[in-house]
Amino acid sequence: MKFDNYFDQQFELRYFEMNKLGLATPTIMLGLLEETAADHCYAIDHSIFDLFKMNVGWVLVSGVLQMDRYPSYKEKITIRTWLSSYSSIKGYRENIIFDENQNIIGRAKGLWVFFDIEKRKPIPIFNTIKEQWSFFNTSSIEHDIKKKINAVDSAHYTKQFTVHRFDTDMNKHVNNIRYLQWVIESIPEDIVDNYYLHTIDGRFIAEAQYSDTVLSLTKELPSATAFEHTIKIEGSDKICATAHTHWKTY
Template structure:
């Protein structure tokens, strides 16, 4: 039996920050994903083993909430543990902490255990559950929300899927969807607000050469700027992903 919690330390690099020298939301997702992969490697269920067996963990959902984004050159610790296994679904929790252990952010995620060739979910082996261990504690009381399916989005942007967007499963990495989402947020909001929390659900994979249509529209949310987002393949009706972003006013330094 391995330790249920796994920790990984990061230092925030210059290429991971925005104009305020804060780690970007996409950088935060990279830290989370890297820590999840490191946990699997540590317990002997890493990428190469899974690939040799024709299986993979595919991300289905993110929910992330930040108290503060880490700064350039700051060292942080990401802590992760699996909290639930059910058939072919696994839930994984995260804390993002500063070097003194103060919580900067938290996240929960849902993963699907998949047969790569058949692109079908597989029941998670009992061996895997025992190897990872299980800690039922979650970081949110209500893990996921119902996301909007937009009828009349106000902003549209298009993107080409590039070689650099493709991950080890040979489709677009989940963090790229968040890049597309953020490009649809109004400039005034992006510049003068902080992305306090966001959710993403991934519905369908997409590959190299596709043309992506990202759209968004504002929704009512207790006075905080909040946006619903959709990601589609151009000229297709089905959704690749749905998302929601919630923002708070940035406090300017005096």
């Protein structure tokens, strides 16, 4: 894929980002994607911290990550990002992950909404941001991230967590990476030990608050390595997130 209007960020994978096999974890890959998005904001003089001072920020409402392989310790990767489309309040961020030889090892797409942190509602994206975004009208991955993912009706596996202060981000809501961690915690141990997360497709529906008790519900799908997930508030009908995951052997 060749075009000019994109933003690249390079990373070298570090020891604490590895699993026991010496490969980057899924949560680390999501973290690097977030870091790239934040650096893209910084590069156009609208850093996340500058926006926060104005009481605004970006909120991820849906997204997909697909990894063909995970980078290893000390491996250098490049994440390429751009906006493929946007409206007055939201935009689709595309991502391609390259190894040192420019082979594609992963892809991701996210739908982000510009957000008033105090009022907890979407607002129009600043014109100065839209004018400077790296924009190219093509997708990194063909996947509909607007399609609804139904909540789990009866779970095969359940884990319980309490929302701590470090689970929330500067926008005062639970970071999407934490949801992925909770999802993986409720996956059968045999799957986590012998397979890698190939694809996660998620929807972020409602906010969990500090001190809430959340349940991570996982249901096996007909495919032995595919699962349906729901994060909900214990003792209520409040659904915070839903997801599908697909796992592959190393």
